Amino acid sequence: MVWAVDGDGCFQMTAQELVTASSERIPVKVAILNNAYLGMVRQWQEMFYEERYSEVYLSPDLPDYVKWAEAMGCVGLRVESPEEVQPAIEKANDIDDRPVVIDFRTDEREKVYPMVPAGASNDDIVVDPSQGEGGR
Numbered sequence: 785m786v787w788a789v790d791g792d793g794c795f796q797m798t799a800q801e802l803v804t805a806s807s808e809r810i811p812v813k814v815a816i817l818n819n820a821y822l823g824m825v826r827q828w829q830e831m832f833y834e835e836r837y838s839e840v841y842l843s844p845d846l847p848d849y850v851k852w853a854e855a856m857g858c859v860g861l862r863v864e865s866p867e868e869v870q871p872a873i874e875k876a877n878d879i880d881d882r883p884v885v886i887d888f889r890t891d892e893r894e895k896v897y898p899m900v901p902a903g904a905s906n907d908d909i910v911v912d913p914s915q916g917e918g919g920r
Contacts, residue, residue: 785877787813791896792842792849793822799852805883806857813876814853814885819892820844827895828902844889853885862887 790798795816805812820842829837853860859879863872863886876884898911 785811785813787815789815789817791822791824792816792818792820793825795849796842796847799856802853802856802858802883802885809881810883811880812883814883816849816885816887817890817894817896818844818849818887819890819894824896824899827899832901849885849887853883856883858883858885860885860887862889864889 795814802814804810822842826837829835850860850862859876859882861872861875861884863869869888872886872888876886895913897913898909900906900909
């Protein structure tokens with residue numbers, strides 16, 4: 785079983801690959817962490833560039849990832865509350881004849897760790913939000 789975990793911005797850049805997975809009946813599972821932002825870029829702008837935001841807001845509803853998945857021959861699911869997480873994962877895991885895409889709605893302020901600050905080396909990885917810039 786293969787799960788791919790993408791942000792919504794990342795998924796928009798690679799979603800066309802679902803057509804191949806669907807036509808070949810590859811049952812990959814895709815979890816979209818949908819915070820309606822180009823999250824990594826926004827996180828850098830917030831943490832390291834004094835909140836000078838530029839072109840990072842997407843939309844919580846456009847595109848509709850469930851319909852997009854279905855249009856590509858996949859199963860599409862949406863999760864909007866913590867109580868829906870486990871049942872959606874179980875349902876996805878039970879499907880073995882086509883790809884499954886789950887649109888996990890997340891808080892727009894949620895960040896991803898670990899991360900490497902822009903222009904820094906992998907030695908400067910930030911593994912916890914309390915560490916700020918350059919913490920390990």
